[in-house]
Amino acid sequence: MALTAARRPRSPWFAVRRDLSGGRTTFLTVLSFLVPLGLWCAISYVPGLWQPQMRVTSAGGSETFDLGMRVPKAQFAEENADLVAAGKAPAVGEPCNPVFLPAPHEVGKAMYKAFVTPPKSKGDKWLHEALLHSISIIAWGFGIAALIGVPLGIACGVWAASSRLVEPVVDFLRYMPPPTFGALALAILGINDEPKVAIIVIGILFNMILVVANTTRQVDRGLLEAASTLGARDRQLVTRVVVPAILPTLWNDLRIFIGVGWTYLTVAEMVGASSGISLFINQQGKYRNYDNVFAGIILIGMIGLVTDQILAFLGRVLFPWTGAEPGPLTSACRRLFRRGKS
Amino acid sequence: MIPDSATTTQDIEQRLLKIRDRPVVLEAKHLTRHFRTSQGGTAVALQDVSFQIHRREFVTVIGPSGCGKSTLVRLLAGLDEPTMGEILVDGKTVNGPGPDRGMVFQSYTLFPWLTVQKNVEFGLRMQGKGDNECRSQALQWLEMVGLESKADFYPHQLSGGMKQRVAIARALAARPRVLLMDEPFGALDPETRAQMQSYLLQIWQNINITIVFITHDLDEAVLLADRILVLGAADGVHPGGHLKQFMDVPLPYPHDVDVLRDPKFMAVRTHLDDLVHPRRELVRDRLPITRMVPLGDDV
Ligand SMILES: Nc1ncnc2c1ncn2[C@@H]1O[C@H](COP(=O)(O)OP(=O)(O)O)[C@@H](O)[C@H]1O
Numbered sequence A: 001m002a003l004t005a006a007r008r009p010r011s012p013w014f015a016v017r018r019d020l021s022g023g024r025t026t027f028l029t030v031l032s033f034l035v036p037l038g039l040w041c042a043i044s045y046v047p048g049l050w051q052p053q054m055r056v057t058s059a060g061g062s063e064t065f066d067l068g069m070r071v072p073k074a075q076f077a078e079e080n081a082d083l084v085a086a087g088k089a090p091a092v093g094e095p096c097n098p099v100f101l102p103a104p105h106e107v108g109k110a111m112y113k114a115f116v117t118p119p120k121s122k123g124d125k126w127l128h129e130a131l132l133h134s135i136s137i138i139a140w141g142f143g144i145a146a147l148i149g150v151p152l153g154i155a156c157g158v159w160a161a162s163s164r165l166v167e168p169v170v171d172f173l174r175y176m177p178p179p180t181f182g183a184l185a186l187a188i189l190g191i192n193d194e195p196k197v198a199i200i201v202i203g204i205l206f207n208m209i210l211v212v213a214n215t216t217r218q219v220d221r222g223l224l225e226a227a228s229t230l231g232a233r234d235r236q237l238v239t240r241v242v243v244p245a246i247l248p249t250l251w252n253d254l255r256i257f258i259g260v261g262w263t264y265l266t267v268a269e270m271v272g273a274s275s276g277i278s279l280f281i282n283q284q285g286k287y288r289n290y291d292n293v294f295a296g297i298i299l300i301g302m303i304g305l306v307t308d309q310i311l312a313f314l315g316r317v318l319f320p321w322t323g324a325e326p327g328p329l330t331s332a333c334r335r336l337f338r339r340g341k342s
Numbered sequence B: 001m002i003p004d005s006a007t008t009t010q011d012i013e014q015r016l017l018k019i020r021d022r023p024v025v026l027e028a029k030h031l032t033r034h035f036r037t038s039q040g041g042t043a044v045a046l047q048d049v050s051f052q053i054h055r056r057e058f059v060t061v062i063g064p065s066g067c068g069k070s071t072l073v074r075l076l077a078g079l080d081e082p083t084m085g086e087i088l089v090d091g092k093t094v095n096g097p098g099p100d101r102g103m104v105f106q107s108y109t110l111f112p113w114l115t116v117q118k119n120v121e122f123g124l125r126m127q128g129k130g131d132n133e134c135r136s137q138a139l140q141w142l143e144m145v146g147l148e149s150k151a152d153f154y155p156h157q158l159s160g161g162m163k164q165r166v167a168i169a170r171a172l173a174a175r176p177r178v179l180l181m182d183e184p185f186g187a188l189d190p191e192t193r194a195q196m197q198s199y200l201l202q203i204w205q206n207i208n209i210t211i212v213f214i215t216h217d218l219d220e221a222v223l224l225a226d227r228i229l230v231l232g233a234a235d236g237v238h239p240g241g242h243l244k245q246f247m248d249v250p251l252p253y254p255h256d257v258d259v260l261r262d263p264k265f266m267a268v269r270t271h272l273d274d275l276v277h278p279r280r281e282l283v284r285d286r287l288p289i290t291r292m293v294p295l296g297d298d299v
C-alpha cells in the first residue's frame, strides 16, 4: 500500500493571537512601507491616473499662460480653443499633478539638496543644524519630564498617600493643552529654547506620571509578599522588587513618550523665535517648495522610527527575562552586555 | 536507617509522643479573621483557631474549599493581620512578615528578572550577606533541590516543577524557623506532584525545618504529615472556618510513597474524608433531569 505523506496544512495568515513566521513578518513589514510608497509612485508616474492639471511647456500665442505654470485641464482646453479661434498658436503642455504633490524622486532629490545647499541668508541654519536643534529640544524636554515623572509615578504607584496627593491634580492639569501654556512660558522663560523645552515637558510630564503610576500598580502583589517573607524591608521592596519588576514596561512607556515629544515639537518650535525643523518646513511651505516640505516631514518620521527601533532592540538586550524569542543580533549583544557587567 | 525511624505501632506512638517533647516553634492563639463584605456585613474567614507546632514537625492543613486555609497561612506569614488573637514564634509574638517564616506560594512568585541563582540569593542579600557567601550558599541549596545546572537560567525557562523547587530553595536559603506552604503543588501534574512530594520529604528529613503545608488533597495530606490540622467550614454551630481536629498520623516513619499501600493509610484517609466532606449525601443528591437521549442504544 502506498503511503502518502500527509502534507502539513499551511498555517493561516490570520490566526487570533498567533505569531507569524519570521519570513512573513519581514514580508509584511516591508509591505507596510511599500504600499503607500507604491500608491504615491503610481499617482506620480502613471499617466492619466490622476494628473488633473497641465504644466505649460510652451505658451504659444497665449498671454495668460507662462512657462511652467500649472492650470486645470478644463481651463487649458478652453484657452487653447480661444487661441485657435483667434488664429494664434495653441499652448503646449503636459499632464501633471498639483504642486503640493511632488513625485518621489523630486522629494528624494530635495532631501539630498537640502542637506548640501547652504542656507539662503547668512543667519539661517543648515538643514542638519535645524534637525539637531529639534532633537536637542526633544531630548531636554523628554529628559526633564522623565527625571520628574518616573520617580513621581513610581511613588504614586507604591504609596497610596502619594497617589492621593498627586494624581487628582495631575489628572486636572493633563487636560490643559500644552500649546496654551505657550504665552505663559514665553513670558516666564524668555524667547529662546527654554519655553520650547517647557512645552514639551508639559506635554509629556503629566501623562507620564499617571502612566508610570499605573505601570507600577501592575506589579504582581505576590512578588512583594514573597520578598517580604524573605526579609525585605519597605525600602528594599521598592528598590529590589518594584523597580526591577517594572523596568521592561517602563522602558516601553518611555518609548511612547518620546513619540509624544515629537508631536508637540512643531507647536513648541513656533513659540518665541521659530527654530528647528518646523521653521524649515514652514519656510519651504511659504516658498511653495513642497518637495522640501515632504522631505522635512519624512525626515521627522524616519528619525522617530529609527530611534524607536533602536530603543526596542536595546530593550530586548537589557531585559532578557521578558521571554521574547531573541534574534541572533540580540543574543550576541546580550552576551557582550553580560561580559561587560561581570 | 534514619535515627528516629519507626515501623511498629508502638514505635509509631512513641515517636509521636516524643515530638511533643520538642520545643514549640509556632503557636497560634485564638486566631480570628473577619472580612468586611461588599454588602457591608462581615464574613468570618477564621474563628478562634489555636494550636501549637513543635520543632521539625511536618503539619498539613486540610479542609473544604473556602474554610480559611489560605487565610490561616497568610496570617501565620504575617501577610495579613488577625482581627483577634496572636502568633508566637519561639514563644515571642510576631507582627508582620519576617525571615523567620518562609513562604512558598502556589503561583511560584519567582522574581522573573533574576536568574535562578540570584533568586535563591535574594533572602541572603536582604540579610546583608557578602557576595561570596551568597553565591556559595545559593549553589548549595540549588544542589539540594537538584537544580545546580539551572543556576543561570531565568524562571521563564523552567518547568512548573523546577520553578517550585527553586521557590523552595529560595525560601529555605533565608534559614526560616518555619516553612509555610500554600498548596505549593496544586498547579502541577500528578506525576510531577508525586515527585515533588518525595523531594520535599527528603529535604525535610535532612535539615532542621518545621513545615506547615496547606493542601486540599487528602492523599497528600496523609502522605506528608506527622499531624494533620483539619479545618471546617461554617456550619450551624460555627460562624466560619474553625479548627475541627488536630490529628496524629499513625503511620510508619519515614513516610514515602509506599505508605499509600499501607492499610492503615486507607483508614486514616477515610477518617479524614468523613471529617472534610461530612455531607456526602449532597453528592448523591439527584437533579430533576429528564432523559433527553432517545437513541435507544443504552447497554
Ligand atoms: N480579601 C478578602 N476579602 C473578603 N473575603 C475574603 C478575603 N480573603 C478570603 N476571604 C473569604 O474568606 C474565606 C476563606 O478563604 P480562603 O482562606 O482563601 O479559603 P481556602 O484557602 O481554604 O480555600 C472565604 O469565604 C473567602 O471568601
Ligand SMILES: [Mg+2]
Pocket (backbone or CB within 6 Å): B069, B070, B071
Ligand atoms: Mg486557598
